[in-house]
Amino acid sequence: MSGWAGRLAYKPVGLLLGAGAGLVAGALFKQAWRLAGHDDDAPDATDEDRGWGEVLAAAALQGAIFALVEAAVDRAGAVAVRRATGHWPG
Template identity: 55%
Template sequence: MVNAAQLAYRPVGILTGIAAGAVAGAIFKQVWKRVARQDDAPDALQSEYTLARVIVAATIQGAIFAAVKATVDRLGAQGFQKLTGEWPGD
């Protein structure tokens, strides 16, 4: 059952999720430039890259996205709790 705190937090969660995706993308782009010395990460459908290189890029990108998303979600929930006194995930 959805409580009032969860319902009130949904718009906040959506906005922070979008922001987290943008931040994670920017971080990944910078990390990839340093790790691979390339401006763009390989796409799975680009034939000039090996499967291993595509998987490494996807793994790094996924790890960065998960870490940024978890950080932003947690900080958003903590801020919501400070404002309302309710934890949005309970």
């Protein structure tokens, strides 16, 4: 499979993996936020009842978890495609 055809074939797989990664990351973030001793719901940036520290800590934790899960899922998907096709998607 040529380079552009491989990238095109990987697009739907990548979209599905991305959606799944978002669901997993959201669940992991909620669990991590609870384990950190906070309320069930993380604060929004515009939540006036929460302080700067709590809002920024929640954003940093959420961003780190989402980036980690996304990278792990993308890498695993690329490895799976390479095993199946013999070509790296990208």
